[in-house]
Amino acid sequence: MGKGSEETSASLIDQAGVTQSLELTPSTESAWIEVIHKMDSVYADLVHYQVELEQKNSALEEAQQFIGSVLSSITDVLIVCDTEGDILQINPALENLTGKSTETFVNSPISEVFSAESAEMVDQFPEKMRQGSLVDCEVSIRCADGSGAPLAMNCTPRYNRDGGLDGIVLIGRPVGELRRAYEELNRTHMELKQTQQQLVHSEKMAALGRLVAGVAHELNNPISFVLGNMFAFRRNGNRLIEYISAVDHHSGDPQTLRKLRQKLKIDHIIKDMYPLIDGTMEGVERVSDIVQDLRRYSGSQKEELVRFELVPVIRKAANWVIKASRIKPEVNYQLLEGLEIKASSGQVHQILVNLVQNAVDAMSDQAQPELTLACEVVADEIKIHVMDRGPGIAQQDLARIFDPFFTSKPVGQGTGLGLYISYGLARDLGGELMVANRTEGGAVFTLSLPAQR
Numbered sequence: 387m388g389k390g391s392e393e394t395s396a397s398l399i400d401q402a403g404v405t406q407s408l409e410l411t412p413s414t415e416s417a418w419i420e421v422i423h424k425m426d427s428v429y430a431d432l433v434h435y436q437v438e439l440e441q442k443n444s445a446l447e448e449a450q451q452f453i454g455s456v457l458s459s460i461t462d463v464l465i466v467c468d469t470e471g472d473i474l475q476i477n478p479a480l481e482n483l484t485g486k487s488t489e490t491f492v493n494s495p496i497s498e499v500f501s502a503e504s505a506e507m508v509d510q511f512p513e514k515m516r517q518g519s520l521v522d523c524e525v526s527i528r529c530a531d532g533s534g535a536p537l538a539m540n541c542t543p544r545y546n547r548d549g550g551l552d553g554i555v556l557i558g559r560p561v562g563e564l565r566r567a568y569e570e571l572n573r574t575h576m577e578l579k580q581t582q583q584q585l586v587h588s589e590k591m592a593a594l595g596r597l598v599a600g601v602a603h604e605l606n607n608p609i610s611f612v613l614g615n616m617f618a619f620r621r622n623g624n625r626l627i628e629y630i631s632a633v634d635h636h637s638g639d640p641q642t643l644r645k646l647r648q649k650l651k652i653d654h655i656i657k658d659m660y661p662l663i664d665g666t667m668e669g670v671e672r673v674s675d676i677v678q679d680l681r682r683y684s685g686s687q688k689e690e691l692v693r694f695e696l697v698p699v700i701r702k703a704a705n706w707v708i709k710a711s712r713i714k715p716e717v718n719y720q721l722l723e724g725l726e727i728k729a730s731s732g733q734v735h736q737i738l739v740n741l742v743q744n745a746v747d748a749m750s751d752q753a754q755p756e757l758t759l760a761c762e763v764v765a766d767e768i769k770i771h772v773m774d775r776g777p778g779i780a781q782q783d784l785a786r787i788f789d790p791f792f793t794s795k796p797v798g799q800g801t802g803l804g805l806y807i808s809y810g811l812a813r814d815l816g817g818e819l820m821v822a823n824r825t826e827g828g829a830v831f832t833l834s835l836p837a838q839r
């Protein structure tokens with residue numbers, strides 16, 4: 387065999403020029419040529435395979451380099467495990483976070499990566515993986531400095547060519563920064579809410595202050611007639627005492643006593659006594675009612691829903707505002723006397739006071755200010771309309787009139803919170819507050835409340 391190949395190579399070398407010098411029969415010659423052709427084609431195949439292999443190799447290197455660059459540019463943590471939960475591959479993001487190299491982690495269990503408090507949960511990942519993927523579970527990575535870095539972790543199963551479970555892929559997004567930002571946002575939000583509450587409270591106090599002037603007027607009337615009655619009582623009392631002592635001294639002289647009785651107007655005093663007492667009691671009751679209303683109005687706590695008559699509340703709200711106001715509009719009432727509603731009378735009162743106050747403010751330049759307060763029952767709602775003859779509301783303001791701090795009044799005169807608060811109160815009562823312009827000029831605010839509950 388060894389000899390044969392030597393001969394073959396000799397004939398190969400000689401093939402170009404000296405074939406004829408070797409005495410070959412035509413049949414051996416053609417056999418040789420065939421062998422040579424075969425070898426040529428095998429050689430060409432070899433060269434071809436080598437080129438192909440080199441190309442594949444460089445493509446593989448490129449792909450590896452590409453995957454490596456992708457892996458290192460991923461800021462999320464990536465961990466690839468087998469079905470037992472042993473680490474096969476990690477990305478540089480995890481190396482940076484933990485300060486350990488890939489080699490340290492490869493083949494160790496995934497719990498190595500996590501803080502003690504998360505390790506137990508992480509150990510269950512392979513088991514859970516068999517039931518499906520895990521989304522956004524919160525775990526904590528053990529950092530280089532010993533602290534824990536919170537991650538939002540997603541785990542998905544990894545399958546082999548045949549569709550069998552081959553392991554799990556964990557992708558974790560560091561949420562420490564996000565959480566800090568969220569906490570910061572939350573704190574700012576709380577502060578804002580607090581400021582808003584303070585402002586709402588101060589608007590309430592301002593409104594209360596305005597009302598006190600109206601209430602003072604209201605109180606003035608009953609108190610002054612109670613005071614007048616008391617003066618009358620004292621005067622009458624003095625006369626009665628004088629008469630009684632005369633009765634004691636002149637017991638036997640009816641003529642003198644009759645004259646004195648006429649002079650001191652004792653009969654008149656007796657006739658007047660009960661009306662005076664009734665009037666006084668009525669006055670005191672009015673004072674007590676007003677004080678009670680005031681107390682209810684200033685109460686900040688949520689009130690119970692009670693059944694009450696609506697019309698007196700509407701009238702009272704209008705009276706309180708108008709009594710305290712410089713402008714005295716003509717008030718038209720179109721009310722349904724006796725109409726009852728279940729709501730919080732204090733809150734309904736407060737909304738109406740705000741609406742009437744705004745209506746009065748809007749008519750401050752009007753020569754003949756006119757206010758209409760109407761109520762109606764439409765389907766299952768009671769609607770209360772507060773209508774004025776002011777300038778109405780500009781189209782662009784209609785959409786933002788209930789926004790907090792929207793005001794057209796100069797600084798110090800308006801806070802822009804009256805309607806915002808009223809809107810919230812109406813909602814609290816299960817109702818609604820709406821605004822429109824009247825075709826005849828002016829604005830109409832409508833408070834709708836449920837008629838039945």
Ligand SMILES: Nc1ncnc2c1ncn2[C@@H]1O[C@H](COP(=O)(O)OP(=O)(O)O)[C@@H](O)[C@H]1O
Binds near residue numbers: 776794799803
């Ligand atoms: N009846 C009304 N007619 C015209 N404009 C009104 C009326 N009621 C409210 N507005 C407008 O809505 C704004 C907001 O009202 P409000 O929330 O009560 O705050 P404030 O009265 O403190 O300005 C007012 O400044 C005014 O421009």
Ligand SMILES: [Mg+2]
Binds near residue numbers: 740744805
């Ligand atoms: Mg207002």
